[in-house]
Amino acid sequence: MSFADKLSCPGTRRGEARSNAILDAAIEVVAEVGYDRLTMDAVAQRAKASKATIYRHWPDKASLIVDAMRRRSCIDADLPDTGTLAGDLEGMVRQFLLAMSGTDGPLMVGLLAASAKDPELGALMRSQxxxxxxxxxxxxxxxxRHRGELGDSVTPDLVLDVLPGALxxxxxxxxxxxxxxxxxRLVDDILIPLLTAPARQGA
Structure with a gap:
């Protein structure tokens, strides 16, 4: 199996058709004009929906675009259990890579830049x-932890402080x-040594 084949997203969530059409339209419009020029009118026109329908689910464009990006994300907590920490970490890294690469990667970078000027967008993106x-x-x-590979003191923050920046x-x-x-290399040389360091295991 090639690396591209392993970058798959079986857990992508799908909702009802009308909402999907609106979320897809939001992605298309923001990719074309950028977040600053994105309007609910443009999304409604692209989705062939009324603004009233959009506003029933999303009060503003920040919540709409963050929800649209999140729906397309391949980050899923229900990753297959490979039986080892290294195997599970590799599967998780591939998910993170898929979420950040492809056509959505540059779009996410653009949204991060826009969030510096839009506190509401930034707060939603950081939270969700x-x-x-x-x-x-x-x-x-x-x-x-259940396998005895890690101590109880190890927290997700250790990984999240390092992994997104490396990718x-x-x-x-x-x-x-x-x-x-x-x-x-990322798993064997960085993540596992970070998580299994004696100071962490004995804390």
Missing amino acids: THDDKQRAVEAVLRRA FMRLFVLGQPPDEPFVR
Whole structure:
């Protein structure tokens, strides 16, 4: 199986058709014009929906676009149990990579830039995207604790302080495509030593 084949998103959530059409339209419009120029009118026109329908579910464009991006995210807490911490971490890293790469990656970078000027957008993005990542990491760590691979003091923050930045650097600063050797190095040389350091295990 190629690395591209492993970057799959079986857990992508789907809702009812009308909401999906609106969320898809929001992504299309923001990709074309940017967040600053995104309007509910443009989304309604693209989705062939009324603004009243949109506002029943999303009070503003910040909540709409964050919900649209979150629906497309491949970060899922229900990752397959591989039986080892290393295997589970590799699966999680692939999910994070998929969520940050492809056409949605540059869009996420643009939204992060826009959030610096829009506190409401920034707060929603930090809350919802961080919560999704935290649940995924906690699921992996919980299994490792049950297997006796980790101590009880290890928290998701250890991973979240390091992993997103490493992936951002690889994808958007260095412009290098992800591959299996990169995933294994990230897990074997950085994440596992960080999580299993004696000071952490004995805390």
